[in-house]
Amino acid sequence: MKLPQSLVEAFRQRYGEAPALVVRAPGRVNLIGEHTDYNDGFVLPMAIERAAYIALRPRQDSYIVIQALDFEGEVVEFALDDIRKRELEWAEYVQGMAWALQEAGFTLRGWEGVVAGDVPIGAGLSSSAALEMATARAFAALGDIPWDAPVMAKLGQRTENVWIGVKTGIMDQMISAAAVEGSALLIDCRHLTLTPAPLPSGTAVVILDTATRRELAESKYNERRAQCEAAAHFFGVETLRDVSLSEFFTRAEHLDELPRKRARHVLTENARTLQAAAAMRAGDAHELGRLMDASHISMRDDFEITRWEIDKMVELAQAHPACFGARMTGGGFGGCCVALVRADGAEAFAESVAREYTAATSLTPALYISQPSAGANVLQST
Numbered sequence: 001m002k003l004p005q006s007l008v009e010a011f012r013q014r015y016g017e018a019p020a021l022v023v024r025a026p027g028r029v030n031l032i033g034e035h036t037d038y039n040d041g042f043v044l045p046m047a048i049e050r051a052a053y054i055a056l057r058p059r060q061d062s063y064i065v066i067q068a069l070d071f072e073g074e075v076v077e078f079a080l081d082d083i084r085k086r087e088l089e090w091a092e093y094v095q096g097m098a099w100a101l102q103e104a105g106f107t108l109r110g111w112e113g114v115v116a117g118d119v120p121i122g123a124g125l126s127s128s129a130a131l132e133m134a135t136a137r138a139f140a141a142l143g144d145i146p147w148d149a150p151v152m153a154k155l156g157q158r159t160e161n162v163w164i165g166v167k168t169g170i171m172d173q174m175i176s177a178a179a180v181e182g183s184a185l186l187i188d189c190r191h192l193t194l195t196p197a198p199l200p201s202g203t204a205v206v207i208l209d210t211a212t213r214r215e216l217a218e219s220k221y222n223e224r225r226a227q228c229e230a231a232a233h234f235f236g237v238e239t240l241r242d243v244s245l246s247e248f249f250t251r252a253e254h255l256d257e258l259p260r261k262r263a264r265h266v267l268t269e270n271a272r273t274l275q276a277a278a279a280m281r282a283g284d285a286h287e288l289g290r291l292m293d294a295s296h297i298s299m300r301d302d303f304e305i306t307r308w309e310i311d312k313m314v315e316l317a318q319a320h321p322a323c324f325g326a327r328m329t330g331g332g333f334g335g336c337c338v339a340l341v342r343a344d345g346a347e348a349f350a351e352s353v354a355r356e357y358t359a360a361t362s363l364t365p366a367l368y369i370s371q372p373s374a375g376a377n378v379l380q381s382t
């Protein structure tokens, strides 16, 4: 049985009745605009079909009881007025979200239920943002809290930054909270404004999971962030959003090599992301693909967040005749790549790239053909 039916069934077995509510929040794949979000820049992600789901019913008290089907059925129970760190990593996203919502002044109701998801963990497809936004969706639906995507996304980011302790940007939570079916979204991460960008007709997005996982990713992520901040300070501004490309090229020679390369990636990536959104509006798959290819080179050479298996996957994808462009996606150091391909050639593309990748690396990749899906929503309520 597939999700979410299997989850509803698990709820029935545990509680002897159907859930009052089933909520869902998707993972995401970023088409272009990497490590730009915390520089107040632009990103262009789309939500994917893979998601986190929670089936639940309200409680009369203020306890949360939640069982995770993907973690051997582990159960976590906590009182909303006594949220403390526990040993279970997955539960921290639920607890952290409850903490952030209450800290922001929302009154929450207790509930009990089961959670499961099919976003691969640690692959760069935002399984944690999906769990945060599914939790937020559950609290919102039960407490009659209006679903304001930027507000919820910011609280999800606060969960990551303060409760979990990773200094991530706003992209993952924002797309999970706000996505619209059928479109990627251009997000201006400074103003949190959203512009739909449909895939060019006749194209499909293929996610290529390299079967490598992020190593030391958190410390390297935070290090990249600090290097971007150092570069911004050199230019006398808070964030790289406020440095123009011409200003950069005029003064860059006086900047140390590392922050110079990091800033060059961020500034050129912002420009590419805006161009990519324009290409999508014009239905120009070739231009979008070209920008994705250029983004990969910039991540590889200037931001230095790829690894050889990722570069190999991108190279194999780009060499296939159905492919318009390909790049690594997400935070980096492991995980997934993304390719824009001709829709009618997508299956053949996936088969052949997977075979060639295994031959080159001895790893078994997972390839998913994906369409832009909806953001966090309520699937069932009684």
Ligand code: GLA
Pocket: 033, 034, 035, 036, 037, 038, 168, 169, 170, 171, 172, 330, 331, 332
């Ligand atoms: C991770 C973070 C995002 C973003 C990307 C890189 O996914 O959670 O905020 O910074 O890396 O673009």
